[in-house]
Amino acid sequence: MTQSINALLEIVQTRRRGRQLLLLLDYDGTLVPIAPHPAEARPTPELLDILTRLMSRPDYAVMVVSGRPLADLVELLPLPGLDLLGCHGGEGRVGGRPWTWPRLSGSPWEVNLWRGRLLARLHDFTGWRLEDKPLGFALHYRQVAPERQGQLLEALTPWREEVRRSGNYRVLSGKKLLEVLPAGVSKGAALWEILSAPSFSGSFPVYLGDDDTDETVFPLLRALGLTVKVGDPGPATAAAYGLESPARVRQFLARLTDL
Numbered sequence: 001m002t003q004s005i006n007a008l009l010e011i012v013q014t015r016r017r018g019r020q021l022l023l024l025l026d027y028d029g030t031l032v033p034i035a036p037h038p039a040e041a042r043p044t045p046e047l048l049d050i051l052t053r054l055m056s057r058p059d060y061a062v063m064v065v066s067g068r069p070l071a072d073l074v075e076l077l078p079l080p081g082l083d084l085l086g087c088h089g090g091e092g093r094v095g096g097r098p099w100t101w102p103r104l105s106g107s108p109w110e111v112n113l114w115r116g117r118l119l120a121r122l123h124d125f126t127g128w129r130l131e132d133k134p135l136g137f138a139l140h141y142r143q144v145a146p147e148r149q150g151q152l153l154e155a156l157t158p159w160r161e162e163v164r165r166s167g168n169y170r171v172l173s174g175k176k177l178l179e180v181l182p183a184g185v186s187k188g189a190a191l192w193e194i195l196s197a198p199s200f201s202g203s204f205p206v207y208l209g210d211d212d213t214d215e216t217v218f219p220l221l222r223a224l225g226l227t228v229k230v231g232d233p234g235p236a237t238a239a240a241y242g243l244e245s246p247a248r249v250r251q252f253l254a255r256l257t258d259l
Contacts, residue, residue: 002233005243008226015204016204020203021057021059022063022206023208023253027041027066027076028175032047034175042076043076054256054257061083061200063082064083065187067088067138069133070091070092073086081096085190087181088181088190089101089189089191092190094194101189103184104135104182105168105182107168110166115130124155126145127144128143128152133179136182137180139177167183169181169182186216191220206226207227208243210229218238222240228240228242228243229243230246230249
């Protein structure tokens with residue numbers, strides 16, 4: 001499944017056929033390596049330069065699609081004109097204008113309810129961290145002892161089922177995290193809505209992502225463009241191609257600047 005950069009470039013050239021190239025890029029694990037703490041996953045000057053050069057191409061459009069809050073992406077990637085989708089597509093800045101998922105469900109009161117019930121099940125564990133987000137919250141458990149992570153997930157199974165049955169929220173699994181989001185919010189759903197806009201109609205989309213949350217996008221775009229899983233593809237990815245690491249992603253993007 002893993003492809004050489006030359007092979008991916010040839011696929012883009014063959015299938016694009018003069019259309020606008022729309023680059024859709026996950027952040028953590030794709031543009032930058034996964035860090036022990038999200039605050040440590042900073043873009044390098046080289047990455048910012050590559051993104052700037054891609055954005056300068058009149059026949060390219062660039063959008064970063066992440067689970068991070070929009071405010072985090074704005075701070076990490078201070079590039080005027082860069083389109084951003086945060087909170088897995090729940091909020092964003094597209095075409096210089098705010099964008100919000102149009103069918104949000106739930107309420108802050110309900111978010112606090114699920115947060116409190118989660119905390120009640122975490123007393124026997126250490127190393128975890130809760131991150132409050134605009135539409136919900138995330139539990140990071142990367143620092144929980146490896147031999148305890150399976151026990152933690154097992155202890156949270158009833159809580160996850162409660163959230164699912166509520167109907168307004170769901171629990172999204174990612175790399176060493178669980179995230180509570182309004183039902184219906186996903187990267188795939190948001191991009192399907194956005195790509196129907198006239199400014200993106202007819203584009204050739206290239207999506208690169210590394211996480212389970214990116215699997216909501218791969219099936220939607222596989223026939224329309226290029227879908228690339230970064231890192232271990234696993235047995236069940238719907239992406240058509242692969243790249244080994246964020247370093248290889250940056251090499252691919254650098255080559256695209258001169259395509």
